Each structure stands twice: as structure tokens, then as C-alpha cells.
Amino acid sequence: MPAFAEGETAVDIQEKPLEEETDLWTMATNNNALVSIPEYFTDKSIFITGATGFIGKVLVEKLLRSCPTLKQIFLLVRPKAGQTARERLSVITKSKLFDKIREESPELLDKLVTIEGDIMEPNLGISEEDVARLQEEVHIVYHSAATVRFDEKLGLSLKLNVGSVQKMIKLCQDMKNLEVFLHVSTAYANCDRKQIEEVVYPPPMDPYKLMNATEWMSEDMLATITPKILGNRPNTYTFTKALGEYVLLQEGGGLPICIVRPSIVGAAWKEPMPGWIDNFNGPSGLFIATGMGLLRSMLADSEAVADISPVDYVVNTLIAASWHTGLHRPATTPIYNCVTSSTNPSKWQVIGNITHYFTKTPLEMVFRRPNAAFTSNPIMHTYWNMIGSMVPAFFMDLALQVRGQKPRMVKMCDRIYKSTKTLKYFTTHHWEWSNHNLEAMQALMSEDDKKSFYIDVRPLDWEAYIETYCIGTKRYVLNEDLNSLHIARRNIRTLRNIRWMFNTVLLVLLWRVLIARSQIARNLWYFVTNLFFKFLRYCRATSSTH
Numbered sequence: 001m002p003a004f005a006e007g008e009t010a011v012d013i014q015e016k017p018l019e020e021e022t023d024l025w026t027m028a029t030n031n032n033a034l035v036s037i038p039e040y041f042t043d044k045s046i047f048i049t050g051a052t053g054f055i056g057k058v059l060v061e062k063l064l065r066s067c068p069t070l071k072q073i074f075l076l077v078r079p080k081a082g083q084t085a086r087e088r089l090s091v092i093t094k095s096k097l098f099d100k101i102r103e104e105s106p107e108l109l110d111k112l113v114t115i116e117g118d119i120m121e122p123n124l125g126i127s128e129e130d131v132a133r134l135q136e137e138v139h140i141v142y143h144s145a146a147t148v149r150f151d152e153k154l155g156l157s158l159k160l161n162v163g164s165v166q167k168m169i170k171l172c173q174d175m176k177n178l179e180v181f182l183h184v185s186t187a188y189a190n191c192d193r194k195q196i197e198e199v200v201y202p203p204p205m206d207p208y209k210l211m212n213a214t215e216w217m218s219e220d221m222l223a224t225i226t227p228k229i230l231g232n233r234p235n236t237y238t239f240t241k242a243l244g245e246y247v248l249l250q251e252g253g254g255l256p257i258c259i260v261r262p263s264i265v266g267a268a269w270k271e272p273m274p275g276w277i278d279n280f281n282g283p284s285g286l287f288i289a290t291g292m293g294l295l296r297s298m299l300a301d302s303e304a305v306a307d308i309s310p311v312d313y314v315v316n317t318l319i320a321a322s323w324h325t326g327l328h329r330p331a332t333t334p335i336y337n338c339v340t341s342s343t344n345p346s347k348w349q350v351i352g353n354i355t356h357y358f359t360k361t362p363l364e365m366v367f368r369r370p371n372a373a374f375t376s377n378p379i380m381h382t383y384w385n386m387i388g389s390m391v392p393a394f395f396m397d398l399a400l401q402v403r404g405q406k407p408r409m410v411k412m413c414d415r416i417y418k419s420t421k422t423l424k425y426f427t428t429h430h431w432e433w434s435n436h437n438l439e440a441m442q443a444l445m446s447e448d449d450k451k452s453f454y455i456d457v458r459p460l461d462w463e464a465y466i467e468t469y470c471i472g473t474k475r476y477v478l479n480e481d482l483n484s485l486h487i488a489r490r491n492i493r494t495l496r497n498i499r500w501m502f503n504t505v506l507l508v509l510l511w512r513v514l515i516a517r518s519q520i521a522r523n524l525w526y527f528v529t530n531l532f533f534k535f536l537r538y539c540r541a542t543s544s545t546h
Helices: 018-027 054-066 085-093 096-104 106-111 128-137 154-172 207-216 219-230 236-251 283-291 311-328 354-360 378-402 409-427 436-444 447-452 462-477 482-515 519-545
Strands: 045-049 072-077 112-116 140-143 180-184 257-262 264-266 297-299 308-310 335-338 373-375
Touching: 045 054, 054 072, 054 096, 054 106, 054 311, 072 085, 072 128, 085 096, 085 112, 096 106, 106 112, 112 128, 128 154, 140 154, 140 311, 154 180, 154 207, 154 219, 154 236, 180 236, 180 311, 207 236, 219 236, 236 257, 257 311, 264 283, 264 311, 283 354, 283 409, 283 462, 297 378, 297 409, 308 311, 311 335, 311 436, 335 436, 354 462, 373 378, 378 409, 462 482
Parallel strands: 045 072, 045 140, 072 112, 140 180, 180 257, 257 335, 264 308, 297 373
Antiparallel strands: none
16 A cells, blocks of 8 residues: 655646646547537436535436436445435435426436445445446546535544545556546645635645554544644645545556645535535535524624635536546546636625625514624624524523424534634635636637536626525525515514614613713713704804805
């Protein structure tokens, strides 16, 4: 098994001079460039891991809808929560995501083939019969299965994000017709660098020694030393993704590999419908918490760049990258930083408008009127979390207990507060990514492919996108009907009136406690009010003379 050589540099692994990269893409402009993406996928068999995840589901839908002449798509699915792999796939294909396919071309769903397995198991948990079939028929592989939890234990994260790469390489090495092995990484795999090129950098630690050590370490021991192992990386996710890239290049020699690195993946921009989102991961959960009035403050640098990549842009990049790799066979492993800030940057202050959007299109289940703000001051953040979230949540839990219901608000607010802490690293730092490979690949695409598999985010209007994103969380995550919007708005007005009443009562109490009982406070009050009325009389006199 290859080991990480001491003193190895990025150049030793992957990096090439810019002139050589340019030559690589120039040489690729041959007759193959005339083959469109749908034509390339004709009669191709595809194998996808992570097909039940957010990116995976959109990838499956897009391939079926836009490349209908493909032969079949094998999907690695593990049984879960009492459901078989086939039952899980059936639930997915009956969701809103596949509405267009079910209405226009339902026969395309017959091209989906379930492969029962689990990336945690030896040989991916795939039966010998299915392994033989995959190795005989598959042309293109998308490996997107991974844990995206930031707080995942290091041992488990290594197995999911590094061990699965090794198992996939072993499976792919015996595939007779393999044309592409695309690995989905993350743009934050090298977040310890400010400028990130489209190369695989030396890993922060020898992955083989680390994985061997975790075999004999207890969980408590590993948890104790995890912060030391991570170094200046914020979590196990970014750390193990960096290791996974290195292992892929070390062990995948001879395979037609390419790597795509998406940034923070958000709701759909255009397809399959604007604003489509189906989970609480990433910014979606915080958006919903803001709309419900549970999140009042978040640590962020409002001037820092917020690199959110719409899921349809990410999926189009995956498909285009596999098309280019399979068709042109670049001499070096192509890596694509799938980011938006390189061509169409947006700042966190734009994201801060979600309070306004949720006031226009409020959620039905609202506990307080939406009012959240970004702050870079941790003291203010803690203060607003306590006063604006935890204290009201405490009283709400008391009310629930009086009504005989289980208290849940304090626990919910605490979970949201912890989520903001895990995202703090990404909302207070800034990175610069190069995306020369993505731009060069786009230049090779036909005009029709550029429209169908759009990877140019320059036309993206961020304010409109974020508003659509907020509406998407309401429609697709919470399954709320936009036709009942008048009821949600009425609830918002009621909460506003309650807030005004509370503030009025609070002022009266302050008057009674502080002003009515203190001669000094009364004198000060009279002095201020006299000045105010004198100012009004002066303004009236001035206006009358004119």
C-alpha cells in the first residue's frame, strides 16, 4: 500500500505548470468536441453511489430527463428504517423531484436498477452476482456517497470518506468498459489555504498510518486526540475529504478519474424546479430556523463571500465533467472547483435578507416574528441567543408543560445554536478558488449543451435566488401550501401585535419601577420632554415665518 512520502509537494502529486494545462485543453479540441453530451451517454450504463442523497437524487433525475437514450443507471442503495433498497428508491421516484419525468416519460424510470449495498461493508456490501454485472456493463461511475456531517467522529468519517474510496477503486479496476470514474469531493477539502487551485495537495497526514491507528484506538482515545489531528482544519469532514482525494490518486492509477469539488450546495436555481430542496442540511436548516423565529443571531462577516452552489449547477458540472473525461481522456486527472465566487461572488449580507423574505412569504409554524441578523461580535451573538431565543423558548416550554405536552423549544434552540457554531468557520473566512478547468470545459461544449447543462453562473441573480430558496424550504421541505399564505401572514401580524403589546407593558413597568419612584429620574424625564416640546414649537414657529 502506498505511503505518503516525506517532503512530498503538490507538484509531486498533481500540479502542472499553467502552460501545460493550457496545452492539455487545446489538444482536447478535436473531432470529439462535436459529440454532444446526450449523444455521448447513448447506450451507456452508469453506476451511482449516494443516489439517495441530495446531489445524487438530482443527478439521477437530470440524467434520465436530459440523456434519455442512456441504457441504464445502477444505484447503490442500502436498506434503511425497515425499508428495502427497492422500497427506498420507489419513495424517491414518487417525490415531487420526479414529477416531470412521471408526467412526460414514465418509462424512463424503468432504466433505474437497484443494487443493494452499503459503503461501510466489505466489498461495498454488494453481492457477487451484482459485482459481476457491474464490472461487465458499467461505463461511467459517480461516487458521491459520503458523510457530510461536520461533527462526525473521526473513525467513522475515515471509513465513509476514505475507506469507501478504496473500495470503489477496487471495484472499478475490474470494470471492462469503464470510461469515467468521477469522485465528488468538496471545495473546502483544502480550507487551510486561502487560494485553492485545481490540484490535489499533499494530505495533512499520512492517511494509511492514520487508518491503521484507528483500528486499535478506542473511541475515547481517538476523540481526545482528534483536535490535534485536525490541526487548523475545522472538522472531520473537510479533513477526511482531503485524505480521500490523495488516496484516490495514489491507488487509482490507470483509471479514468476526475474530481469535482462543489462548495456549499444549495437549492436549485432552475431545475427541476426553482428553489427545490428536500433537506435541512447546510444553510437550509438555518433558513427555516430564521423563518420560524428561532434563530435571532448568527456569527458571520457580512462582507465575506458566501459561496453557495445551486444543486442543478453542481449536477450539470458532474455530467459535463464525465462527458469531457470520457470523451477526451485528458493526460492528467482533471479537477473542477465547482464554485460561484470565482465568476459571480455574493456576500453574506445578501443572505442576511432572509428575514425580509420570510416576512413576505412567512412559514405557517412560526414561534416568533422572523428577525435575525449577522454579527461578527461573539458577545453580541451570545446575548441575542440568550435573550432572543433561549429565554422565550424557556417560557414556551413552560406553556407546553402546563398543557400536558412535552417541552421541546429549549432543546431545539440549543441545537440551532450549535449549528451556527459549526458554520462559523465558513461564514467568517474567505477563500479564492481557481476554476480554469471548468471554464475550459465549458468552451468545448456546444451551444445546445451550454443551455441544457448550464455551468455559467454569471446570470444568477443572488437576491432573487435566495428569495426563491426561502420559498423552496416552505414548499418542498415543510410541504406548506402557498395558497394558505394569507393565514401565515395573519399569524405574522398577530405576533407583531403581541410584540408591540409586550413592549408597551414593559415600558409601563419601567416607568413605575424606575421613573415614578425616583426623583432624579423624574427630573431627568421632565427635562428631556421639555426639550422635545420646545424643539417642536421652534420647528412650528420657523415654518410659519416662511
